[in-house]
Amino acid sequence: MSYRIKLDTAKVLVVDDETEITEIVESFLTEAGYKVAIANSGSEAIKKAKEFKPDVILLDIMMPGTDGYAVCQQIKKDPHFANTPVIFLTGKDRQEDMGKSFKAGGDMYIKKPFSCERLLEIVNIVLMSIN
Numbered sequence: 001m002s003y004r005i006k007l008d009t010a011k012v013l014v015v016d017d018e019t020e021i022t023e024i025v026e027s028f029l030t031e032a033g034y035k036v037a038i039a040n041s042g043s044e045a046i047k048k049a050k051e052f053k054p055d056v057i058l059l060d061i062m063m064p065g066t067d068g069y070a071v072c073q074q075i076k077k078d079p080h081f082a083n084t085p086v087i088f089l090t091g092k093d094r095q096e097d098m099g100k101s102f103k104a105g106g107d108m109y110i111k112k113p114f115s116c117e118r119l120l121e122i123v124n125i126v127l128m129s130i131n
Contacts, residue, residue, distance in 0.1 A: 010127050011035045013054035015045040015071065016089065017063040025058065028116040029123070042066025049075050054084065056126055058119075059106070061090040061097065069104040076105035085126045089114070 012034045014025045022038040029036045037052040039045040042063050049057065057075065061068035068088060075081045085107040090097065092111075101109045110122065 009033075009035065010055045011037070011052060012123060013037050013039065013045065013049055013052055013057045015039045015042075015048075015058065015063075015068070016060040017041060018060075021060075021089075025116065025119065028120065032120055034123070042068070042071040045071050046074055049081060050078075053080070055130075056123060057084060057086045058123075059086055059088055061088055061092055061101065069100055072101075072104040072106055083130070085130060087122065087126065089119075 012029050014022050014029070014036060015038070016022045016025075017040055019040055022040060026036045026038050037048050037054065039048045042065055045057075045059065059068045059072060063071075068090070072086050072088075075084070075086070086105060087108040087110060088101045088106045089110050089112060090101075098109045108122065108126065110119065
C-alpha cells in the first residue's frame with residue numbers, strides 16, 4: 001500500500017514510560033507542526049495507535065509490563081500498521097538490543113539522550129522516505 005503524507009499534518013505517536021520525555025517530545029513536535037499523541041505504557045500505546053492511526057511511532061524499549069519489543073510486534077501484526085515506521089528510543093546501547101529492535105519490526109534505533117532537533121530531523125527523514 002502506497003500513500004502520501006503531508007509532513008505538516010503527519011501524526012506521531014510518542015511512547016515512553018517517563019512522562020517528562022513524552023511531554024518534551026510532544027511539545028517540540030507539536031511546535032514543528034506535527035499532530036502528536038502520547039502514551040506512557042505498552043497497553044496504552046496499542047490502544048492509542050488504533051485510535052490515533054499515527055504515520056510514525058516513537059517507542060521506548062524499557063517500560064514496565066509490556067516492553068517496546070512486544071508493543072512493536074503487536075502493532076505490526078495489524079495490517080493497517082504493517083508499513084508504519086517505528087523508531088525505537090532507548091537508553092540501551094548493546095548491539096543485541098539493536099538487533100532485537102529490528103527483529104521486532106522497528107525501522108530505526110535512537111540512543112538516549114538525544115536532542116529534540118536531531119529527533120525532528122529523523123522523523124522528517126523517515127516521513128519523507130515513505131512518501
